[in-house]
Amino acid sequence: MSDSIERLYQAVIAARDLDPAGSRTARLFQRGPAKMAKKLAEEAIEVVIDAVSGKPDAVIRESADLLYNLTVLWASAGVKPQDVWSEMARRERLLGIAEKLPKTAVKLPKSTPEPAVRRRIVALENRLRKRQS
Numbered sequence: 001m002s003d004s005i006e007r008l009y010q011a012v013i014a015a016r017d018l019d020p021a022g023s024r025t026a027r028l029f030q031r032g033p034a035k036m037a038k039k040l041a042e043e044a045i046e047v048v049i050d051a052v053s054g055k056p057d058a059v060i061r062e063s064a065d066l067l068y069n070l071t072v073l074w075a076s077a078g079v080k081p082q083d084v085w086s087e088m089a090r091r092e093r094l095l096g097i098a099e100k101l102p103k104t105a106v107k108l109p110k111s112t113p114e115p116a117v118r119r120r121i122v123a124l125e126n127r128l129r130k131r132q133s
């Protein structure tokens, strides 16, 4: 999948400077990050609605649209797919699965704790963060 997104990212970069009249991507760049963000949010909602409605084929289609719009927003924000893959790999090393790290950095012991311990650390951090917000 990452190869497909890398290829899409390169295509988006290449389309950025095309004539907006003939390129949706160029039009999105012309209209700026706010429009890109709006389209991304719309696609995310469409994925959610189709998933809740039990329409897997629609979820597939809308997910492809979502990834396209996400790639456009990455390009606009100067983020490369490899940046995201590296962050996911960092989390996987730390947590065993690609899940979001708590906002406040956890001071883990030198030797990485067992997965169950790591999850408890993350859960504790999340509870602390919620209590602080």
Ligand SMILES: N=c1c2ncn([C@@H]3O[C@H](COP(=O)(O)OP(=O)(O)OP(=O)(O)O)[C@@H](O)[C@H]3O)c2ncn1[C@@H]1O[C@H](COP(=O)(O)O)[C@@H](O)[C@H]1O
Pocket (backbone or CB within 6 Å): 008, 011, 012, 015, 018, 022, 023, 024, 025, 026, 042, 064, 065, 068
């Ligand atoms: N991968 C995509 C891609 N996926 C989805 N889309 C567009 O995003 C739309 C999905 O958003 P919407 O559902 O909101 O569609 P819509 O309602 O017609 O859009 P709006 O009227 O709301 O703007 C689809 O209809 C496609 O037109 C894409 N448009 C382009 N690409 C790729 O981007 C590259 C550049 O293409 P151009 O933008 O055409 O130059 C090429 O590699 C393309 O394959």
